[in-house]
Amino acid sequence: xxxxxxxxxxxxxxxxxxxxxxxxxxxxxxxxxxxxxxxxxxxxxxxxxxxxxxxxxxxxxxxxxxxxxxxxxxxxxxxxxxxxxxxxxxxxxxxxxxxxxxxxxxxxxxxxxxxxxxxxxxxxxxxxxxxxxxxxxxxxxxxxxxxxxxxxxxxxxxxxxxxxxxxxxxxxxxxxxxxxxxxxxxxxxxxxxxxxxxxxxxxxxxxxxxxxxxxxxxxxxxxxxxxxxxxxxxxxxxxxxxxxxxxxxxxxxxxxxxxxxxxxxxxxxxxxxxxxxxxxxxxxxxxxxxxxxxxxxxxxxxxxxxxxxxxxxxxxxxxxxxxxxxxxxxxxxxxxxxxxxxxxxxxx
Amino acid sequence: xxxxxxxxxxxxxxxxxxxxxxxxxxxxxxxxxxxxxxxxxxxxxxxxxxxxxxxxxxxxxxxxxxxxxxxxxxxxxxxxxxxxxxxxxxxxxxxxxxxxxxxxxxxxxxxxxxxxxxxxxxxxxxxxxxxxxxxxxxxxxxxxxxxxxxxxxxxxxxxxxxxxxxxxxxxxxxxxxxxxxxxxxxxxxxxxxxxxxxxxxxxxxxxxxxxxxxxxxxxxxxxxxxxxxxxxxxxxxxxxxxxxxxxxxxxxxxxxxxxxxxxxxxxxxxxxxxxxxxxxxxxxxxxxxxxxxxxxxxxxxxxxxxxxxxxxxxxxxxxxxxxxxx
Numbered sequence: 001x002x003x004x005x006x007x008x009x010x011x012x013x014x015x016x017x018x019x020x021x022x023x024x025x026x027x028x029x030x031x032x033x034x035x036x037x038x039x040x041x042x043x044x045x046x047x048x049x050x051x052x053x054x055x056x057x058x059x060x061x062x063x064x065x066x067x068x069x070x071x072x073x074x075x076x077x078x079x080x081x082x083x084x085x086x087x088x089x090x091x092x093x094x095x096x097x098x099x100x101x102x103x104x105x106x107x108x109x110x111x112x113x114x115x116x117x118x119x120x121x122x123x124x125x126x127x128x129x130x131x132x133x134x135x136x137x138x139x140x141x142x143x144x145x146x147x148x149x150x151x152x153x154x155x156x157x158x159x160x161x162x163x164x165x166x167x168x169x170x171x172x173x174x175x176x177x178x179x180x181x182x183x184x185x186x187x188x189x190x191x192x193x194x195x196x197x198x199x200x201x202x203x204x205x206x207x208x209x210x211x212x213x214x215x216x217x218x219x220x221x222x223x224x225x226x227x228x229x230x231x232x233x234x235x236x237x238x239x240x241x242x243x244x245x246x247x248x249x250x251x252x253x254x255x256x257x258x259x260x261x262x263x264x265x266x267x268x269x270x271x272x273x274x275x276x277x278x279x280x281x282x283x284x285x286x287x288x289x290x291x292x293x294x295x296x297x298x299x300x301x302x303x304x305x306x307x308x309x310x311x312x313x314x315x316x317x318x319x320x321x322x323x324x325x326x327x328x329x330x331x332x333x334x335x336x337x338x339x340x341x342x343x344x345x346x347x348x
Numbered sequence: 349x350x351x352x353x354x355x356x357x358x359x360x361x362x363x364x365x366x367x368x369x370x371x372x373x374x375x376x377x378x379x380x381x382x383x384x385x386x387x388x389x390x391x392x393x394x395x396x397x398x399x400x401x402x403x404x405x406x407x408x409x410x411x412x413x414x415x416x417x418x419x420x421x422x423x424x425x426x427x428x429x430x431x432x433x434x435x436x437x438x439x440x441x442x443x444x445x446x447x448x449x450x451x452x453x454x455x456x457x458x459x460x461x462x463x464x465x466x467x468x469x470x471x472x473x474x475x476x477x478x479x480x481x482x483x484x485x486x487x488x489x490x491x492x493x494x495x496x497x498x499x500x501x502x503x504x505x506x507x508x509x510x511x512x513x514x515x516x517x518x519x520x521x522x523x524x525x526x527x528x529x530x531x532x533x534x535x536x537x538x539x540x541x542x543x544x545x546x547x548x549x550x551x552x553x554x555x556x557x558x559x560x561x562x563x564x565x566x567x568x569x570x571x572x573x574x575x576x577x578x579x580x581x582x583x584x585x586x587x588x589x590x591x592x593x594x595x596x597x598x599x600x601x602x603x604x605x606x607x608x609x610x611x612x613x614x615x616x617x618x619x620x621x622x623x624x625x626x627x628x629x630x631x632x633x634x635x636x637x638x639x640x641x642x643x644x645x646x647x648x649x650x651x652x653x654x655x656x657x658x659x660x661x662x663x664x665x666x667x668x669x670x671x672x673x674x
Contacts, residue, residue, distance in 0.1 A: 055429075057428065057429040057430065060428055060429075062427070062428040063425065063428035063429065066421070066424040066425060066427075066428050067425075070421045070424070073417070167510055171510075172510035172512075172516060174440050174441075174442045174443060174466075175442075176442040176445070176466055176467070187446070259417045262417065262420060262446065263416055263417060263420060263440075263442075263443040263446060264442075264443075264445060264446050265416075265440065265442040265443045265445070267416060267440060267442075267443060269414070269416075269440075269509075270416070270417070271415065271417065272414060272415065273413045273414045273415040273418070274415060274417075274418075310418075310421075311421070311425050314408075314410040314422050314425050314426075315408070315425055315426075315429050316408075317376075317406070317408040317409075319409065320381075320384055320393075320409060320410075320411040323410075323411075
């Protein structure tokens with residue numbers, strides 16, 4: 001009897017459930033979409049699709065190619081910020097590191113005499129840029145670990161110092177006349193493939209492998225979750241932190257090389273207004289400002305969202321003030337969706 | 349509540365997108381500005397819109413917020429959209445070169461507004477005020493006033509962002525005038541502002557404390573005048589011309605604040621860029637280039653020095669006289 005009534009009850013539930021199928025599936029679909037790690041990318045596509053009827057040129061091959069290429073340097077520098085954020089730090093000096101790298105490399109590449117003139121100009125300039133990125137990253141890392149000061153303060157100080165150094169060393173003048181071989185890094189192609197793709201995609205893969213497949217990558221997450229627990233567990237917290245800032249500086253250098261090559265100019269003010277985009281794209285892509293969480297794919301999606309929104313709004317014919325308000329709203333929406341996703345998936 | 353928030357946000361973004369007006373079959377002229385940070389740029393973009401629309405075309409705009417790379421991407425976007433012409437107020441005289449090359453390659457006319465390219469890399473037209481010359485003339489006028497008042501004035505200059513070629517031109521124009529009028533003034537303070545009002549206020553306040561005898565101030569942009577006024581008031585030195593202790597005051601741009609200060613007698617001279625002339629010339633150049641007409645590579649705005657002596661006859665050329673002061 002009991003079995004019979006249980007069977008009858010479940011049949012009734014099935015029947016009732018059959019009536020609710022459409023509602024359940026819609027809710028389930030929404031829940032699944034929300035739970036997806038690709039929610040930021042979905043939002044970017046949704047925004048792009050919604051804007052398409054109003055600006056059909058968005059889908060033109062020229063625009064898509066130009067949009068794709070604009071994502072790459074921003075991705076390079078945002079990867080650097082992602083690494084630092086994962087360890088629980090923040091690097092405000094990344095954009096000024098770009099500026100100093102830009103003028104250091106450009107000044108070497110435009111010298112008419114000396115050891116780096118001629119065929120050594122481009123390798124010499126690139127080495128100088130990497131050296132600047134690594135040195136500033138090292139300075140930040142040592143400042144944070146040895147002085148025990150908050151990363152915000154250390155990197156803020158570095159940002160101001162490095163930015164001042166870039167302007168002072170050039171007397172505010174940008175440096176043009178870069179070698180064609182260097183300019184090709186930003187706008188040339190290797191066969192059918194744009195050169196920046198061959199720079200940034202390997203970088204993104206390398207950072208992905210670093211974070212997901214190496215011990216130091218796991219240590220970075222551990223330091224970001226809790227540096228004390230990591231220290232007790234035997235993680236060399238100081239070295240890991242310093243390594244994160246150096247890696248961030250090197251990523252900034254890669255971005256500097258691409259931006260400088262594209263503009264054909266070394267600029268002491270390069271990327272001065274880019275910092276909020278860099279932090280914003282990383283955070284919107286799911287990297288935590290408090291450390292311990294972040295992925296290369298998330299950062300890529302965050303950067304894509306920023307680039308798509310900016311390009312779409314520019315081509316829509318809106319006024320600048322409206323563009324700023326819409327951009328801010330979309331970023332807030334993306335961050336709120338990410339928050340909701342974490343609650344749905346139990347990410348907290 | 350949370351759902352309501354998401355719906356509200358989505359609705360807002362949707363409404364904004366819907367406000368992207370469907371375009372009619374009008375020629376589209378794109379305007380890429382470096383910034384809208386000051387009244388000058390806002391007045392310029394409004395004047396450009398008015399000029400473009402008066403010719404039956406549509407204007408789309410993008411502002412790079414002082415980022416040369418963002419500006420390059422915006423221009424690439426305009427090129428991909430196949431606009432009829434592009435007017436660029438460049439962030440940097442050298443960084444604009446790839447933009448000119450890209451526009452030339454696409455066969456789209458390109459006009460530079462307010463800043464010339466560093467070198468000739470293709471076909472472009474520049475409409476520009478002579479920052480050096482207008483500043484030199486303005487400061488020379490002030491120096492003559494200083495000499496007439498007895499000379500030996502202690503002077504201060506507020507310098508703009510030294511990553512900006514206009515700021516450099518104005519600084520150099522100031523230095524040239526000072527050199528020409530040796531003995532009239534002695535420069536005791538050079539305040540770097542980075543085009544930031546708060547930094548200007550702090551810098552001027554500190555300079556007035558260090559040199560209380562400063563009696564001559566030139567600012568590289570009028571939008572910093574409120575900071576100077578605030579600092580002078582704090583030091584008890586904000587007085588009209590003719591009153592004892594008046595500080596000789598000069599600026600550059602010709603904005604609404606400067607106009608009102610000239611009318612009220614607090615400002616002695618202002619270097620004015622003629623926005624209406626420059627914008628009309630820029631738009632005309634785009635249409636002439638589209639029509640294949642010859643256009644000179646540089647169209648210069650001679651500008652003018654405006655002071656209380658010529659205010660009535662010259663104010664029609666001062667764009668700040670036609671906008672409401674802040």
